Amino acid sequence: EVQLAETGGGLIQPGGSLRLSCAASGFTVSYNYMTWVRQAPGKGLEWVSLTYNHDKSHYADSVKGRFTASRDDSKNMFYLQMNSLRADDTAVYFCTRGRFGDPIYWGQGTLVTVSS
Amino acid sequence: NFMLTQPHSVSESPGKTVTISCTRSSGRIASDYVQWYQQRPGSSPTTVIYEDNQRPSGVPDRFSGSIDSSSNSASLTISDLKTEDEADYYCQSSYNSNWVFGGGTTLTVL
Numbered sequence: 561e562v563q564l565a566e567t568g569g570g571l572i573q574p575g576g577s578l579r580l581s582c583a584a585s586g587f588t589v590s591y592n593y594m595t596w597v598r599q600a601p602g603k604g605l606e607w608v609s610l611t612y613n614h615d616k617s618h619y620a621d622s623v624k625g626r627f628t629a630s631r632d633d634s635k636n637m638f639y640l641q642m643n644s645l646r647a648d649d650t651a652v653y654f655c656t657r658g659r660f661g662d663p664i665y666w667g668q669g670t671l672v673t674v675s676s
Numbered sequence: 677n678f679m680l681t682q683p684h685s686v687s688e689s690p691g692k693t694v695t696i697s698c699t700r701s702s703g704r705i706a707s708d709y710v711q712w713y714q715q716r717p718g719s720s721p722t723t724v725i726y727e728d729n730q731r732p733s734g735v736p737d738r739f740s741g742s743i744d745s746s747s748n749s750a751s752l753t754i755s756d757l758k759t760e761d762e763a764d765y766y767c768q769s770s771y772n773s774n775w776v777f778g779g780g781t782t783l784t785v786l
Contacts, residue, residue, distance in 0.1 A: 595775065597775070597777075604764075604766065604777060604778075604779050604780040605713070605715075605721065605766050605768075605777045605780070606777065607768075607774065607775035607776070607777060610773050610774070610775060612773070618772075618773040618774055620774070654720055654721070660727075661727070662726070663711075663723040663726040663730070663732040664711060664713075664723045664726060665723070666713075666720045666721050666722060666723075667720065668720050669720050
């Protein structure tokens with residue numbers, strides 16, 4: 561069974577850094593494409609990044625240059641390093657797993673609050 | 677880049693059929709697959725339709741997806757509505773490995 565579990569959220573001051581983790585089970589991260597999607601309080605879904613199985617990543621303009629997605633194949637983990645955080649980065653962050661011919665699977669999300 | 681436009685809200689009675697539209701602003705709707713996600717209050721999204729019209733196992737066949745090139749839009753149709761279908765629904769497509777989400781539609785079953 562495919563499962564995703566995000567951790568690492570919390571309260572962080574503006575300008576700070578945070579690393580989110582996504583633990584994957586039931587599949588191999590390196591053989592799939594992985595995304596981060598966020599949802600600000602009371603708002604809709606916003607795509608953040610997509611990483612292909614060859615480790616190339618694409619980013620939304622709103623986070624480009626500040627966020628970096630990566631994976632650890634030995635741990636079957638997927639990460640989002642977030643730097644220079646701003647108040648408008650406050651959101652629940654979801655990781656998802658995609659593979660052509662399969663539905664997208666979502667984790668339960670982790671809340672990041674950027675505030676002084 | 678393009679936008680996906682959804683109605684802000686729809687409502688219908690139990691047992692009826694509702695269709696939620698998702699219109700692509702530029703480029704052909706058929707050029708990239710469309711997915712539909714359901715998000716109930718306080719929960720993470722789940723996929724109800726992927727690759728335009730494919731239904732994941734466990735999703736009732738009351739849910740169906742389609743695309744219409746003439747209107748450059750995708751549609752999610754839910755038949756025999758149940759109160760448990762009340763949720764926010766989002767369409768999503770992509771271009772050049774970037775995902776685009778619609779603004780979401782709140783479905784009320786009353």
